[in-house]
Amino acid sequence: MVITHLYILIVLLSVLGAVTAVNFDQCIAEVQSGKWGTVGGTDNYGNPVSNISNATSITYELCTRACGPGAEPFVWNIFSQQFSAWLLPYLALVAQLPFGATDKLDNLVAVLLSVGSPTLAAYSLALTVLNGHWLARRFSRFAYPNVRSAVQVLSRLQQAPVRITTRGSLLASLVVLPENNQWWTELVDWLDYTHTFTISSIASILWVTIAFLFTVINSFTGTIVEETLNANGQGVGSVYLWLLPIVIGWLQLGPKCDSGRLHRAIDRANAEAYVASNRGPVPADEVSTDRAITLSKNTGRVHRDEQASPPVYNYARFLPWVQSVEEVYRVFDEASERAERHVSVDPQVPWVPEEKGPGKVRAENRRGTLAQVEAYVHRARPVSRSHWGPGVFSRFFVSSLVALGLTWATTGAAVIVVWFTPTRGLGCRSGAYLLYGVLSTLVWMLLVTSSALAHYSTQVTYKADGQAVYTRTTRIAGALSIALRRLGKVVATCNALWIVLACIFQFSSFFDRCYCNSSVLGLGRFAYDVIQLVDADISTMKAAWIGGVALAGGSSILFVGFVNIFINPPLPPA
Template sequence: MVSTFANATALTYRACVKLCGAGPESPSWTVITQQFSAWLLPWLALLSQLPFGAIDLLDNLSSIVLTVGSPTLAAYSLAITVMNGRWIAQHFFTIQSPTAETAVRVLSRLQQSPLQIVEGSGLNSLVEFRENDLWWEAMLKHLSFVHTWSISAATSVAWVVIAYVFTVADSFSPDNIQPFNTDGQGIGSQWLFLLAIVVGWLQLSPKCDAASVHHAFEETDHMMFVQDTSTPEKVLKQLEDSSQHPFELLQGLHWQSSLRRDEYRGTPMFNYARVLPWTLNILKVSEAFRRVESRPKQQPGMSDIWDSGVLWRITLSSFFALVLQWGTTGAALVVVMLTPTIGLGCRSACFLIYGGLSSVIWFFMMVSTFLTFGATRMYESQLRPTRSQQFSRFLLKWSAILLRRFCKLAAIVNALWIIVFCFFQFTGFFNRCWCNSNVLKWGADKAYIVIQYTTQDWTAMTHAWIGGVGLGVGSAAIFAGFIASQLNPPMPKPRGSIREN
């Protein structure tokens, strides 16, 4: 208790309502524009540096929405892509074909494409005959376009970094710290995930221009040689019917179109949906190489997919995605929750909901991916299904589709949520008695508002803010370091010819 109001450092919630009313403070347009341009606008501009390239503009828009709505899923797609690139290089390392390195590079660059590889004589011919080396080389050349660093990308990244450094430094000045946390300290820490994801994609340089990929297939289809079985000598001839090529791009015009919709989308954001079918494709090609070398294993199946280490890659990618998500969200929570009044309040609850929903979306999207793969395998293997098999695969198919659609709807809501929340933060919407006293934490009877910071408050708050910045920057750095460590794996080197013709 204090003897006069002038000596008070805090105010109870009920006293606040009585003196100030229950509504928010009046918004200041000057504060709104300053906070928006300093804390949020650079991040929204950075979204333009995400890799796009889908033929349908709605797919590109979906990529943005999913990235903002579920940073966990976006980080996972990036992490699994770089891990797949390292795995395929290791998987082909013992193959002695002179084409092995080129094949690794081609297949790795097709991770963003709805690739389907058909086993049989065509695939065997493609890896066996030296005449087809030209096809591999031509395909690699056509897939050499990149989404990588440019002046525009470097400028956007530099703008975000400089803006973040300056605004964080400025926020530590006592003259600029607003008592009720209307500044964007927590917001800046939350959006650090985007910097790590954009820089990761720029380092990886994914081949994600769908039109260029289609052009690469069109330009190289006629370059493949197959055996002419109509003559006794079985001489080689050029493939005349491109539909017989073992490599094809799914067009989404068959029964699986709704089930495998995300596989058809050309942006790298949707690589989460392609990891299992892509792994199966790689096993088909590697087995064809080993078959030519007279050391076949078996026809790739479900057991080979799990033995390939795909579950470990998925697990590790998921771990680092969650590190990025909860490192940045945790940083925002530390900043907000440890700024007096300490505890869970409106602002911290909003961050918590955003991070939690992002993680839930990622989890159920992963479940949908496994259901989709299982349903696809059932449709392909059950040519004459029984009634119970028909029901099982129908149930599996629509469970995957509905789950995926629900998650995308949730991602839209979550993306709007974080943007609206940021705007409310800048307008002072949360500067009301209920939010500033953290009634969520303390209850109406015990809640209070700090109206004058003591020296102890300033010290504790400064330490919390430094810790929050360190947590956010550190988690983004850990994720970026993991991505960098997976790049440029050692490639298989030729050890001689498979067959001379």
């Protein structure tokens, strides 16, 4: 369907170009001959020339009068060469982004969010690796059984809507009772699958990398051809370069984003869970259908994005995931602290010396009645907890800084490349890239704000009978969250379509018209159209191209380096 629409668009552009086509070479020749008068000729810096025959550029007013408002004709050879060299490899690389949702719409929206907002895609990836590193360091001080498994489970569930249930000693039993050792071990094994490098992903990455390097080298070492100058894909190669480090980062991280597999793993593990009772540990199935760690389903419109498993939605799961981690952390904290003081769960049972090794606690020390297990992890002096979680603002700040840096380095590189291609200044091409970066940032702002409002809306108070009460403020926050989320997705969809369309316009010569070539957006009434290049133009242009490639490539390498610094943090001892 997409290929069909693309083909129809190309045919329309070619037909339209044939009807309204202009010839700038013929136009400048007529201007130099004096056919259109002696006023309006300039040099390549916009300065008027005394002799019209020496003009290599013309003012925008003269351009529209002498050449017409149309574009140069569509040339299939130029379009196919530039499209296949610069844009097609990136479109193929999009397929290597991790998805995994059972709802095909969620996977489609994940593509639109990633392409429509590189800022959001980079933010979710940076946030994921920082969360994993923070989690491992936070639990590293505990010396209690299954701490290592808890870190692995919680880290791998960042792509899932985790919910923690503490009532009825469910979580306390999961951490304290030795019968639940198997629950932790088997869940780690069932979640031990990866979305990582395959032959197809490696081939796609190599295709993009080699195509980018070859075309860049060719553009620097080859002869600058004026006919293909404005259809050159240097800017396109830079504006899409963010996709390469994002795909490499996710493949290295190997996110667990297969929604069906995640739910099956949790369900299988929970079938083997035990809970404490007054007659000792019993299978959880004998008590109720509740479990300590579950994945929520259909929790309402406010939390819609939390249910979608593609990793680009991790921005929406950030704050709820941190709260879930804190619930588990609190239980391990209390249990580990009492174990260090050699306090058994059952006060009547003397402490049995543990085996040698970190986190080794004998099973005899970990059994007790329902009340004893609850008391074992009960904090004597309640500590007030933030609704947002520890360290969330620092991780948000770092992730935002990294994401914005990658977005604006690649987008800025594309703007620089086109900006310094005569006529220098802000025109249709550079304006298209600039708009793409602005909308990408706007989408990120809308959706991150939406996720914060959604989390805020979960604050409730309870009546004496246990009924939850939502305040007017939380209800407004929830409604505003939905509105911002939907607006952000609409803008992302438009931005994704826009950047693809802008690249097609550039390759098809649609932008090769007086208005765009004269950089009217930036120069205003001083706009002029450079038609014939001089040596100074070529040297300046190549220097800008080198700077743009260095900026885009350097930022991509730095982003991959950032991911590799925080990925795979050291885990607590087994």
